[in-house]
Amino acid sequence: MASRAVITARQERLGVELRKLRERAGLTGRDGARELGIAESRLSSTEAGRVGVSAERVRHLASQYACEDAALVDVLAAMATERVRGWWEEYREWVPSGYLDVAELEHHALGLWTFQSMHIPALLQTEEQVRAIFASTVPTLSEEELEVRVRFRLRRQELSAPYVAVIHEAALRIRAADNKVARSQLLHILEQSELPRVTVRIVPFDVDGFAGVGDPLVYASGPVPQLDTVLMDTPHGGHLLDAEAQLNRYREVRRKVEEAALGVVESRNFVHRLVQSM
Structure with missing residues (x-):
């Protein structure tokens, strides 16, 4: 997926929250990428909001990070599916x-x-x-x-x-x-x-x-x-x-x-x- 030309604060916040989940799991960026089977650069871009992420991928990330906060995961997944320009x-x-x-x-x-x-x-x-x-x-x-x-x-x-x-x-x-x-x-x-x-x-x-x-x-x-x-x-x-x-x-x-x-x-x-x- 191509990098975004413009990153909104909300897109950046989604990436930040995904990074927080990884860090709470005690994983470095390299460890997280290895667990997910993706390049570390791809994970870094996702956490910076530079590339989009699907709701399915958000739930997969949360599962890999052992996040049990279902309400938070649901909200993050919903943020990932937003496509309408404000x-x-x-x-x-x-x-x-x-x-x-x-x-x-x-x-x-x-x-x-x-x-x-x-x-x-x-x-x-x-x-x-x-x-x-x-x-x-x-x-x-x-x-x-x-x-x-x-x-x-x-x-x-x-x-x-x-x-x-x-x-x-x-x-x-x-x-x-x-x-x-x-x-x-x-x-x-x-x-x-x-x-x-x-x-x-x-x-x-x-x-x-x-x-x-x-x-x-x-x-x-x-x-x-x-x-x-x-x-x-x-x-x-x-x-x-x-x-x-x-x-x-x-x-x-x-x-x-x-x-x-x-x-x-x-x-x-x-x-x-x-x-x-x-």
């Missing part, structure tokens, strides 16, 4: 590949949780807010690039998975544009918080015992816990984290953030008061 592929020549990875992650997640300390969560931003954010990008985007970025972000918001957004008060008060846009944004958050699938909670400035979180983060829940993913949005770009130790760390971060946040009703009242003060 809507985000339409933007491959227009937006950085990292943006596509995020859209793909959000699309497949069974649930999304985010904490934002300086920005309104992307999936809750109004069109005016999105436009103001991208208009301030350095270097400056062309008008065409700006429109593409706006359309892409708004398209990302067309999700049905449960979404929990924990927002620090600072993010609510920072104005990407003017007072009108800021007020409209807060009203939009209130409207979205009324949706059954959306939960909004606020961390106010005056909460005690909250040391904060350095970078914005998104926790995407997979069909099994091993396939959860953390997206860290840093000044140097987004990073997808999937190692067990990393997932456990951010599960604890999530717990601490939620402990500091106001309840749902209190949070809605808090945003209402901000709107009234504008």
Whole structure:
């Protein structure tokens, strides 16, 4: 099978999970290839996501690695059979590949949780807010690039998975544009918080015992816990984290953030008061 010209984050993740199964079995790449009766280079390419793998081969690999987690194997086999191109592929020549990875992650997640300390969560931003954010990008985007970025972000918001957004008060008060846009944004958050699938909670400035979180983060829940993913949005770009130790760390971060946040009703009242003060 020919190597892929483009490897998506999801294809790469499938390969990573197959490598994890091999390593848990205590096999090196050479040992694994020998057990499977294939060239070591072929196994390496499979684990890197450079070549596709069938559901049957995934199950064979899991069997050879003595993996008894049937739920995980079923999910990996299903990932191997995915052939439909996601809507985000339409933007491959227009937006950085990292943006596509995020859209793909959000699309497949069974649930999304985010904490934002300086920005309104992307999936809750109004069109005016999105436009103001991208208009301030350095270097400056062309008008065409700006429109593409706006359309892409708004398209990302067309999700049905449960979404929990924990927002620090600072993010609510920072104005990407003017007072009108800021007020409209807060009203939009209130409207979205009324949706059954959306939960909004606020961390106010005056909460005690909250040391904060350095970078914005998104926790995407997979069909099994091993396939959860953390997206860290840093000044140097987004990073997808999937190692067990990393997932456990951010599960604890999530717990601490939620402990500091106001309840749902209190949070809605808090945003209402901000709107009234504008």
